[in-house]
Amino acid sequence: MTWAWILGIVVALIAGVAIGFYAARQYMFKYLKENPPINEQMIRVMMAQMGRKPSEKQVRQMMSQMNKFQDK
Known part of the structure; x- marks a missing residue:
């Protein structure tokens, strides 16, 4: 039971970092295209x-x- 919680937290953390990186990258590309x-x-x-x-x-x-x- 404890391992399941730890694994869930680690997976959520990795997913959050990956999604945050992708969103920030897309935002910067859009910003630089609109404001060279x-x-x-x-x-x-x-x-x-x-x-x-x-x-x-x-x-x-x-x-x-x-x-x-x-x-x-």
Whole structure:
């Protein structure tokens, strides 16, 4: 009887950790997809700080590269 309780607690603990990890992982993926860490404005500011005036084409190219890298 005591072993059954201990086994149940251990199984519940392992299941809780696994489900919590999976839920947190899914939440972070969703959050990063909706709120990417770098946007076009940040790229423009970064290039301006380097002394360059980026064209719209350059900004779009950098964004596509970032998105391609993020999808991998």
